[in-house]
Every structure is written in C-alpha cells, then in structure tokens.
Amino acid sequence: MILYIAEKPSLARAIADVLPKPHKKNDGYIELGNGDCVSWCLGHLLEQADPADYNPDFKPWRFEHLPIIPDEWKLKPRSKTRSQLAVLRKLIRQSKQLVHAGDPDREGQLLVDEVINYLGASATKKRTAQRLLISDLNPKAVSAALSGLKQNSEFIPLSVSALARSRADWIYGINLTRAYSIQGRKAGYNGVLSVGRVQTPLLGLVVRRDKEIENFVSKPFYEVQALVETEAGESFKARWKPSENCQPYQDDEGRVLNRKLAENVIVRIKGQPAELVKLTQKRKRENAPLPFNLSALQIEAAKRFGMSAKAVLDTCQSLYERHKLLTYPRSDCRYLPEGHYAQAAEVVNAITGNQQTLAAFLPQIDTSRRSSAWNDKKVSAHHAIIPTTRQANFASLSQQESQLYDLVSRYYLAQFMAPYEYDDTRVELTIAGGQFIATAHQTLNSGWKQLLSASEAKHSTLPVLAEGQALLCTDGLLEEKNTQPPKYFTDATLLAAMTGISRYVTDPEVRKVLKETDGLGTDATRAGIIELLFTRGFFVREGKTIRSTTVGRALIDCLPEGATTPDMTALWESELSRISQQESSYSSFMQPLTDRLHALIAQSADVVIPETLKALSPAPKKRRASRSRSGSSAKSSVAKKPASGKKGASVRNKKMDNSSAR
Incomplete structure (x- = not known):
C-alpha cells in the first residue's frame, strides 16, 4: 500500500481526486480504488515540548533556571490532533511506500518529515520515501506533479x-x-x-x-526655479542645481537652508540669457512587473485596499484551498517554471472567463509574448502566485477574495502586454554662471500600465529645443518648503x-x-x-x-x-x-x-x-x-537527559513559552 501524507485535508482531497476510484472515506484518511491511501496532517500534529516537559522544576518561571537548553530534543502530540496522529501511526505501519506531500517550502518539508520520524517509520521506508511537490490544487496540475515524484532524501538538507x-x-x-x-x-x-x-x-x-x-525638528529650505523663454515665446521651468561652493549652506540631502543665498540667485538670473549646454533625449522601454510572491502581494493589497498582511494571507489561502483559483500562496518566488508557459493561453482564458472587465484587454494580450517571468533558474520549490486554469462563479467570492483574484490576474496578464514606452528628456542650462536642469517625460505607448491602474503614466513636455539655442531667463521663483519627518509605518x-x-x-x-x-x-x-x-x-x-x-x-x-x-x-x-x-x-x-x-x-x-x-x-x-x-518543530521524540538549567521561584503565564519563539 502506498500512503500519501498531505499537509492539510484540502491537499489530500485534491490528490485523491486524481487517483484510482472508487474512494472510501474513512476517519482520517481516504482509501483509493487500488488499495492505496491518502491521509493528512492538520498543520503541525506535533509541537516542541515545553520546558516543564524536560524537567517539572521548569514549570514556574525562575531566573535561576536560565538558560534552558535541551540536551536531547522532545516532540509531543498536540492535544487536539492526537486522533489523527493515531490514524497516521496505523497507516505508516501498514504501508510499503510513503509519499511526502507537505507544502513546497522549508517548513512544509519538516512538518511531514517530523511525523514520519516520530511515528517510527522503518529505515527502509524513510530511505525510499518520495516527495510530491504541489503548488496548484487543480486536477491537471496535481496529476502532473504525481508524474514527477522525487526522492524525499533529496530534501533532507532543507528539513535540517x-x-x-x-x-x-x-x-x-x-x-x-x-x-x-x-x-x-x-x-x-x-x-x-x-x-x-x-x-x-x-x-x-x-x-x-x-x-x-x-524628536524631529522641521527646518525651512529653499528651491529656485528659473522661468525660461524661447525666441518663439514658449516657456518652461528649470530647477537650480547648487554648486559645490553652496555646500556650507546645505543639509546632508543637498537642500539649501539659507534664504538669502536663494534670493541672491533670483536677482542674478532675472533677465539674463540662458545657454542650453546639453540636451539628452532617451527612448526607454519598461517591462511589466513580475507576478507576485506573498510579500509583494501583501504590500500592494495594503496600498490599494487597506488589507492587513494576515487578511491577505488568509484570503489567498481560501482562494487556493477552497476555490482553487490561485496557486500556492506562501511563495517567496516571483518567477515561473518555463514548462508552465505552455498553459499560458489556458490561464488567460480562465481569467477573462471569470472576469468580463479583464476580457476587454484581450485585443492587447499576446500569449506568444514571453516575459522574463518564465525562468527555471529562479524557481526552487515553489513559483509565483498566479491564477489557475479553473473556471469559477466569480459572484460566489467575497469582496476581498474578488479584489485579490483581480489583482493577481492583472499582474499575470501584464506579462503578455506590450512594454511601457516613453521618451525621457533632460536639458542642462547655464544662467549667470549657475546650473539649471529641466526634464520631461512623454508617454509613447502605455502598454501594460493601462491594465495596472495604480501605475499611472507620467506626462510632461518641453518646447522643441537644441543645444546652443538662444534662450532668456525672464524671472526666478523662490519656493520655500519645510523638511518633513519620516512617516509612521503602515x-x-x-x-x-x-x-x-x-x-x-x-x-x-x-x-x-x-x-x-x-x-x-x-x-x-x-x-x-x-x-x-x-x-x-x-x-x-x-x-x-x-x-x-x-x-x-x-x-x-x-x-x-x-x-x-x-x-x-x-x-x-x-x-x-x-x-x-x-x-x-x-x-x-x-x-x-x-x-x-x-x-x-x-x-x-x-x-x-x-x-x-x-x-x-x-x-x-x-x-x-x-x-x-x-x-x-523538532526532530527527536525522546529525551535521554533533562534540559540544562537550575531551580528557582515562580512566575505566571506557564504556557507562553513556545509562542515567543520568533
């Protein structure tokens, strides 16, 4: 009998769905049509022992005991999951082959490994155990993962x-x-x-x-803008760039703190000719941002929707486990396997089928366009968070589920849209011996930016200019500003x-x-x-x-x-x-x-x-x-010696130890 051990029941059901039928649902496991079984953990079935489990004297918090350092580490069953641990103990004994199906990350690897070790699997079963890596709970993706099993022993360093x-x-x-x-x-x-x-x-x-x-003390600082005019009467502004001689009157960020210095610059430049000494114009292309990992998604969702990090994670977990609309959410990677590119058209069809608002962008989406997101060298155990190929009733989602699915979808579709193209222009002027800078940013093709509405294209222009062109500074503007404190964290x-x-x-x-x-x-x-x-x-x-x-x-x-x-x-x-x-x-x-x-x-x-x-x-x-x-998490289940430490007087909160670990 092959025993598949998943990290959660939802993953176990997804695995069983693509394996031989008919299925028999038992208490704590699913028996397959061919006699194999799929069972599961409930997150951690085991937890690190408390200090008092090593030595009863450690139950009260006393300074004399410290530091408490186990000589041999213990694990103990979590009180609410003992029955599932008993189910796995029986199934491991009956099995001939184990398949580790923990989540595809460092903690997921250890979570199932520690159960296998704790329940006394034989050396042969541990040596021959296989690893199943699943990032997408839809049947096609699960079947593909089952066809690519690896040796679990390859992941021992990750578990350690x-x-x-x-x-x-x-x-x-x-x-x-x-x-x-x-x-x-x-x-x-x-x-x-x-x-x-x-x-x-x-x-x-x-x-x-x-x-x-x-403790911040605001200070005033001053900027000077020159009003410059061409012979044709077109005008633009150029910002003064203080010279090295002005450093005694500047702060660490180069801001001028002396008002008289700024006023003197205005007096000197008013009515003076302006010489255009350098004109640089560059055409630039900006590719779409990569698909999300969890942190990038949490940051963007906090900006757009005011969602907390926990709310984003919980919502993504629901979209992954319950609705099967997103791939594995606890990912730290923003790249995709090159083999996944073959599913691009299918994923795009699922997205636009689920959301008619995004279907409007189909004429600009070209799935033959391949962004830098597909890169096997950048992908380890898991890949970026993207939509799955699943068609679903979008109306059944909560507001936050809808918002996150839409956001993840837009970043995926952006991979198949044209780059954002623009011209950057920089003009350097000399007026009365001082240096002034004018810039312009002109959008040529919005490309993917029109899909990611939070990324608005900049647009500013300058008159048609040429090096050596005769210009006139008609006036100067003094802008008084105040230094601002850093902002509170959000x-x-x-x-x-x-x-x-x-x-x-x-x-x-x-x-x-x-x-x-x-x-x-x-x-x-x-x-x-x-x-x-x-x-x-x-x-x-x-x-x-x-x-x-x-x-x-x-x-x-x-x-x-x-x-x-x-x-x-x-x-x-x-x-x-x-x-x-x-x-x-x-x-x-x-x-x-x-x-x-x-x-x-x-x-x-x-x-x-x-x-x-x-x-x-x-x-x-x-x-x-x-x-x-x-x-x-820990490895050894039996303590041969008590943890080191001494005895001493009592303190409350006996159960707060492990929750302080990080």
Missing part, C-alpha cells in the same frame, strides 16, 4: 535547515522571554515581555521610527521594510547578507509576526498607521542593541541557507548560538524595567499559547 531554525528560535525566544518577563515582574508588570529573533528587531524598527518622528510600508530590511542596516557586510536573503522573516511568517506584536500589546493601530506602545518601547530600551536590530537574523538566515545547500551543518549553526545565550542571560540580570509599566499590566485572564505552523 528548518529544524535548526525551529530549535534556535525556541532556545532564543523562550530563554530571553522568561528572563525579561521575570525582570518585568520585579517592576510590577504582570504581562509577558516576549523576545524573538524576528519579532524584536521588527519592534525595534517601529520604535526607532516613532522616536525619530517625535501595513504596506512595514512589510516593505521587512522585505528590504538591508536599508536599515549600517554594517556593509550585514547589509550584503540581508540583500541576498529574504529579509526579516519569510513570506510565510511575516503576517503572523506582525499580528503577534499587536497581541502582545507592543503595537497599536491609529488609523492606517502602526505605532509602538509604551510597553513595546520600554522593552526595546531594556534589551541589548544586538537583539533589537536585524543583524542577528541576517546572520542566521545566511547560515540556514548554507545548511539547505549543504555548505554548512546543524552543529556549526547551533553551537555558537548556545554559547552566546549564556552571555545574554547574564546581561539581562542587570536590567531594570521601569516601574511605570505596572499601571499598563494586562488584566488577568486565562491565556492560551499561540502557535503558528512554523512555531513548533
């Missing part, structure tokens, strides 16, 4: 990378969360001061932005900051690493991390903006700087990527982390949490641990 990340997050998050929460208790604050490898640098980013805005800009976190790092080596990785968090985890910071009371919404709270600021002020910046997570992601590529090992990643943890705990002992937080303590209530799919 996910395992290292999971355990490192557990060690770092649980120990520092306990340490700083204990210090908070001393100041009378009874909430959880959670610390995590990703959540804390993200909180630090918002805290620093908020403080920068509050869902869109915070997600953009997480994906482009290298912009906020000063160390050139760390910046380079971050540019080469996913940034802060991953496409699959960013929404959950942002929501966790709201749940913890570290973030609050004010209109569309996201602000840090007093509690969030106090935590950042107490932590060592290294814990509040992205540098550490950059180094982690770099090393985890090397593990997945077999360029590094699990131990070379974990050992330095455990060594450093001792110093971090010792440092936290001297921290004094401000007593002003006492009044901000959350009201007492029964708490439940918040666990994400990626929040609990």
Whole structure:
C-alpha cells in the first residue's frame, strides 16, 4: 500500500481526486480504488515540548533556571490532533511506500518529515520515501506533479535547515522571554515581555521610527526655479542645481537652508540669457512587473485596499484551498517554471472567463509574448502566485477574495502586454554662471500600465529645443518648503521594510547578507509576526498607521542593541541557507548560538524595567499559547537527559513559552 501524507485535508482531497476510484472515506484518511491511501496532517500534529516537559522544576518561571537548553530534543502530540496522529501511526505501519506531500517550502518539508520520524517509520521506508511537490490544487496540475515524484532524501538538507531554525528560535525566544518577563515582574508588570529573533528587531524598527518622528525638528529650505523663454515665446521651468561652493549652506540631502543665498540667485538670473549646454533625449522601454510572491502581494493589497498582511494571507489561502483559483500562496518566488508557459493561453482564458472587465484587454494580450517571468533558474520549490486554469462563479467570492483574484490576474496578464514606452528628456542650462536642469517625460505607448491602474503614466513636455539655442531667463521663483519627518509605518510600508530590511542596516557586510536573503522573516511568517506584536500589546493601530506602545518601547530600551536590530537574523538566515545547500551543518549553526545565550542571560540580570509599566499590566485572564505552523518543530521524540538549567521561584503565564519563539 502506498500512503500519501498531505499537509492539510484540502491537499489530500485534491490528490485523491486524481487517483484510482472508487474512494472510501474513512476517519482520517481516504482509501483509493487500488488499495492505496491518502491521509493528512492538520498543520503541525506535533509541537516542541515545553520546558516543564524536560524537567517539572521548569514549570514556574525562575531566573535561576536560565538558560534552558535541551540536551536531547522532545516532540509531543498536540492535544487536539492526537486522533489523527493515531490514524497516521496505523497507516505508516501498514504501508510499503510513503509519499511526502507537505507544502513546497522549508517548513512544509519538516512538518511531514517530523511525523514520519516520530511515528517510527522503518529505515527502509524513510530511505525510499518520495516527495510530491504541489503548488496548484487543480486536477491537471496535481496529476502532473504525481508524474514527477522525487526522492524525499533529496530534501533532507532543507528539513535540517528548518529544524535548526525551529530549535534556535525556541532556545532564543523562550530563554530571553522568561528572563525579561521575570525582570518585568520585579517592576510590577504582570504581562509577558516576549523576545524573538524576528519579532524584536521588527519592534525595534517601529520604535526607532516613532522616536525619530517625535524628536524631529522641521527646518525651512529653499528651491529656485528659473522661468525660461524661447525666441518663439514658449516657456518652461528649470530647477537650480547648487554648486559645490553652496555646500556650507546645505543639509546632508543637498537642500539649501539659507534664504538669502536663494534670493541672491533670483536677482542674478532675472533677465539674463540662458545657454542650453546639453540636451539628452532617451527612448526607454519598461517591462511589466513580475507576478507576485506573498510579500509583494501583501504590500500592494495594503496600498490599494487597506488589507492587513494576515487578511491577505488568509484570503489567498481560501482562494487556493477552497476555490482553487490561485496557486500556492506562501511563495517567496516571483518567477515561473518555463514548462508552465505552455498553459499560458489556458490561464488567460480562465481569467477573462471569470472576469468580463479583464476580457476587454484581450485585443492587447499576446500569449506568444514571453516575459522574463518564465525562468527555471529562479524557481526552487515553489513559483509565483498566479491564477489557475479553473473556471469559477466569480459572484460566489467575497469582496476581498474578488479584489485579490483581480489583482493577481492583472499582474499575470501584464506579462503578455506590450512594454511601457516613453521618451525621457533632460536639458542642462547655464544662467549667470549657475546650473539649471529641466526634464520631461512623454508617454509613447502605455502598454501594460493601462491594465495596472495604480501605475499611472507620467506626462510632461518641453518646447522643441537644441543645444546652443538662444534662450532668456525672464524671472526666478523662490519656493520655500519645510523638511518633513519620516512617516509612521503602515501595513504596506512595514512589510516593505521587512522585505528590504538591508536599508536599515549600517554594517556593509550585514547589509550584503540581508540583500541576498529574504529579509526579516519569510513570506510565510511575516503576517503572523506582525499580528503577534499587536497581541502582545507592543503595537497599536491609529488609523492606517502602526505605532509602538509604551510597553513595546520600554522593552526595546531594556534589551541589548544586538537583539533589537536585524543583524542577528541576517546572520542566521545566511547560515540556514548554507545548511539547505549543504555548505554548512546543524552543529556549526547551533553551537555558537548556545554559547552566546549564556552571555545574554547574564546581561539581562542587570536590567531594570521601569516601574511605570505596572499601571499598563494586562488584566488577568486565562491565556492560551499561540502557535503558528512554523512555531513548533523538532526532530527527536525522546529525551535521554533533562534540559540544562537550575531551580528557582515562580512566575505566571506557564504556557507562553513556545509562542515567543520568533
């Protein structure tokens, strides 16, 4: 009997639908017509053990116990999924062949691997297990995936990378969360001061932005525009470009802060001849943006529709699992397999059949046009989020489902539309010894921009000009402006900051690493991390903006700087990527982390949490641990030794450990 183990019931049903019938639906699995079976996990069936599972003395939170570092790692069944785990245990024993059908990403690989290991599959079954990679739940795509099974052993490095990340997050998050929460208790604050490898640098980013805005002092600056006229009486404006001699009167961004200097320029240029010293005109073509990955979709949906990152992920998941209108949504890739190009016409037909508003663009869509999106070298386990070939009742979708399907569809159709073409003109003038610049942008062909309505084509013109042409500066205009503070983060800009976190790092080596990785968090985890910071009371919404709270600021002020910046997570992601590529090992990643943890705990002992937080303590209530799919993973199921740590005095919130991992 072949046993297919899917990550979720929806995926299991999609697999069974294309396999031999008749089907017999049993409790926790589907028996196929040929005797094979398809079963499923329910997300994580297993979770990392709590500290108290290693040693009962660790149940109360006491500083003397820290750091808690397991010698042998444990997994335990999640209470609500024990029955499904029992089903899989029986089926694995009865099977002759296993097929791993977890989601096509790092966490999906580990999720099913850990179940297979925990339930004691034989060495032969593990060695011969196959891997099924599915990004599209429609029958044709599932059948194609089944015909291209790989050896699951090829993905062991990916699983080890996910395992290292999971355990490192557990060690770092649980120990520092306990340490700083204990210090908070001393100041009378009874909430959880959670610390995590990703959540804390993200909180630090918002805290620093908020403080920068509050401490900002606006200053006036001045710009000069020359009014220039041709012999034919045509006029245009040219902006003054200050020379190096003006640097003492400028700020770091080159803005002139001295009004008298600007006024003097106007006096000097008025009524003076203007010499056109250089004219540059370039015809440019701009190709359509690539299809979405999850982060890019979350950012664009936040801008257009005001949707939170979590709302986008949940809606995409519904479009993928329930409606089967989108491909796998937790993708970090914006490219498509070259083999997928053969389905382009079918996908276009499905899109335009589902949405008549998009059918109007069919005359401009040419499926023989092939954009750079199709590139096998850029695709790993999963590809960009695109519509499927499924025809559906569009009226059955919710407003948010309709909005996201439409947005994803437009970005896909744009791949088959003409480039945006325009002329860029730049004119350099000399007036009374000063340099002035005039520019123009003229659209020639809107191309794909007419489909993506948020991308409006620019249009500005200049008179017909030539180098050496006689011109006259008739007057000068003084524009007084004021420097503006940076803007508070919104869902869109915070997600953009997480994906482009290298912009906020000063160390050139760390910046380079971050540019080469996913940034802060991953496409699959960013929404959950942002929501966790709201749940913890570290973030609050004010209109569309996201602000840090007093509690969030106090935590950042107490932590060592290294814990509040992205540098550490950059180094982690770099090393985890090397593990997945077999360029590094699990131990070379974990050992330095455990060594450093001792110093971090010792440092936290001297921290004094401000007593002003006492009044901000959350009201007492029964708490439940918040666990994400990626929040609990481990490899070994039996502990041979207790975790290291000592004994000490009690603290509340015994179940908050694992939810602080990131």
